[in-house]
Amino acid sequence: MSQRPVADDTARDAWLVALNPTAKVASVLVLGLASIVFPSPILGALIVVALFALAAAMGYFRPFAKLMIGFGIPVTLMLLLIQGCYSPQNVTVIADLGFARLGLEGTLYALSTVVTLLTFLGGFYLMNRTTYTGELVADLTERGLPPKAGYLVLASLNVVPQMKRRMATIQEAQVARGLDMGGDIISRVRATVPLLGPVVMSSLADAEERSMMLETHGFHLNERAHTSYVVVRHATADKPLVIASAVVLVLSVAARIASVAGVLPL
Amino acid sequence: MDSIIKVDDFSFRYRDAKRCAVRHLDFEVPEGGFLCVVGPNGSGKSTLCNALVGLVPHHFNGKGRGSVRVLGQKVADQTIAQISCNVGFVFQNPFNQLSYTAGTVAEELAYGLGNHGVPRDEMVRRIEQIAGPLHLEGLLDRNPLELSGGQIQRVALGSTLIMNPRVLVLDECTTQLDPLGSEEIFDIVKKLNEDGMTVVMVDHDMERVARCADHVLALSRGNQVAFGTPEEVFGDPALEEHGVDIPDYVRISRTLEDEGLASGPVTLTEGACAERVGKALGR
Numbered sequence: 001m002s003q004r005p006v007a008d009d010t011a012r013d014a015w016l017v018a019l020n021p022t023a024k025v026a027s028v029l030v031l032g033l034a035s036i037v038f039p040s041p042i043l044g045a046l047i048v049v050a051l052f053a054l055a056a057a058m059g060y061f062r063p064f065a066k067l068m069i070g071f072g073i074p075v076t077l078m079l080l081l082i083q084g085c086y087s088p089q090n091v092t093v094i095a096d097l098g099f100a101r102l103g104l105e106g107t108l109y110a111l112s113t114v115v116t117l118l119t120f121l122g123g124f125y126l127m128n129r130t131t132y133t134g135e136l137v138a139d140l141t142e143r144g145l146p147p148k149a150g151y152l153v154l155a156s157l158n159v160v161p162q163m164k165r166r167m168a169t170i171q172e173a174q175v176a177r178g179l180d181m182g183g184d185i186i187s188r189v190r191a192t193v194p195l196l197g198p199v200v201m202s203s204l205a206d207a208e209e210r211s212m213m214l215e216t217h218g219f220h221l222n223e224r225a226h227t228s229y230v231v232v233r234h235a236t237a238d239k240p241l242v243i244a245s246a247v248v249l250v251l252s253v254a255a256r257i258a259s260v261a262g263v264l265p266l
Numbered sequence: 267m268d269s270i271i272k273v274d275d276f277s278f279r280y281r282d283a284k285r286c287a288v289r290h291l292d293f294e295v296p297e298g299g300f301l302c303v304v305g306p307n308g309s310g311k312s313t314l315c316n317a318l319v320g321l322v323p324h325h326f327n328g329k330g331r332g333s334v335r336v337l338g339q340k341v342a343d344q345t346i347a348q349i350s351c352n353v354g355f356v357f358q359n360p361f362n363q364l365s366y367t368a369g370t371v372a373e374e375l376a377y378g379l380g381n382h383g384v385p386r387d388e389m390v391r392r393i394e395q396i397a398g399p400l401h402l403e404g405l406l407d408r409n410p411l412e413l414s415g416g417q418i419q420r421v422a423l424g425s426t427l428i429m430n431p432r433v434l435v436l437d438e439c440t441t442q443l444d445p446l447g448s449e450e451i452f453d454i455v456k457k458l459n460e461d462g463m464t465v466v467m468v469d470h471d472m473e474r475v476a477r478c479a480d481h482v483l484a485l486s487r488g489n490q491v492a493f494g495t496p497e498e499v500f501g502d503p504a505l506e507e508h509g510v511d512i513p514d515y516v517r518i519s520r521t522l523e524d525e526g527l528a529s530g531p532v533t534l535t536e537g538a539c540a541e542r543v544g545k546a547l548g549r
Contacts, residue, residue: 158367158411215321
């Protein structure tokens with residue numbers, strides 16, 4: 001679960017943090033959808049460049065670039081190899097690699113897929129850095145999401161650290177009894193396997209007690225009246241952001257229609 | 267004083283279990299009372315706690331007879347959520363007390379209030395009210411998952427108390443804490459009881475039970491073997507035969523009596539015991 005961003009009005013990302021979380025999610029989704037609806041490598045690349053610029057302006061350039069490059073390079077190479085060399089759509093050969101020929105159509109398809117993935121990845125990264133999950137769920141609940149569904153989202157995110165902590169506890173207990181957790185990666189994986197049973201079983205037992213705790217805290221009580229301590233932020237920029245997102249989506253649909261009709265090249 | 271808890275010939279057997287977890291329990295707790303439930307493992311203490319908050323029979327299926335009434339209402343006739351408006355429950359494992367939805371302690375404290383539809387302003391007021399006595403003021407903005415066991419147990423207690431229950435049920439809530447953390451929780455509970463809250467607490471620290479409880483219920487293999495004031499319960503020589511531990515001070519005074527060095531009712535506190543020993547030694 002993302003930590004609640006510190007309310008620091010002087011921070012470089014303050015304006016992004018101050019935006020309504022649902023508006024941010026909607027914008028990221030629309031941006032990603034638009035790149036799927038109108039899969040142009042050039043437009044996609046422009047969006048990715050814009051995301052890089054935004055990350056730099058927010059002060060997140062290094063971690064953002066690390067994530068995008070770390071994900072982008074291997075995926076690009078893999079897709080270029082598969083789609084560029086072996087796509088059945090390939091007609092125009094742009095390079096002869098010796099073992100295979102690189103086709104223009106497959107390469108463009110691979111690039112547009114990569115930029116779509118990077119758009120989603122970059123968009124969600126920026127959203128996650130500037131959005132408190134609890135606030136997002138509180139906002140969605142206010143907008144009609146059942147509180148139980150909201151609970152599932154938040155609890156799922158928080159159960160991972162809990163399981164990691166339990167794993168560490170059980171691991172320490174096993175090491176104290178002589179289990180060797182050192183050595184090469186295969187030895188470590190082999191030593192980890194016997195820990196999975198106790199971790200899963202104890203997590204199930206915990207889930208039972210936790211469900212009782214929820215019941216004794218009124219979990220099943222009158223869902224309609226549910227309230228939240230978390231203050232959901234609303235900014236004046238929310239509406240323009242949502243409108244701009246809608247415009248981008250409409251334009252991408254129009255561009256797609258135009259390209260199918262032959263008016264605009266895809 | 268009127269009884270706030272009335273358990274009337276209550277028995278319960280979990281589904282697929284061969285024997286009853288509790289049998290013919292029959293006792294009453296007055297409003298503002300402090301009942302400690304003692305007994306060895308498997309004696310039915312947790313089943314009784316679960317019955318007081320409605321988890322038995324609503325969460326755990328099984329066959330029951332007799333009745334458990336809290337504030338005059340039969341627990342079996344209400345939902346757990348309805349009971350939670352009046353009865354707070356603190357479990358043994360502090361880590362399982364967290365809702366796992368909160369990024370801060372303040373949100374964790376307010377979780378139950380959100381389920382009850384309490385407006386945010388009221389949440390803020392109650393958090394401020396509860397944070398002081400539980401020493402949580404400096405922790406309100408911290409992530410609950412990063413706290414120590416003792417701190418989490420205080421948060422868990424706070425998230426229960428914030429709903430203003432009239433009855434607080436604690437099921438061995440200090441067993442996973444170090445002695446200091448345990449005493450801290452107990453002191454808070456004792457203070458709440460002095461302020462009028464009815465407390466039902468399962469505890470294995472017999473000296474503490476003898477010192478603080480005004481009623482003790484001793485269970486063994488699901489049976490009620492004793493109920494009464496600490497003097498009455500721990501004064502029963504047959505108690506240990508049922509596997510129920512007794513305070514060391516009681517044991518000392520009994521030994522003195524057996525040796526013919528002292529006589530009188532059993533001693534329950536350090537001071538009384540020291541006085542008895544002093545007299546026996548002729549000082």
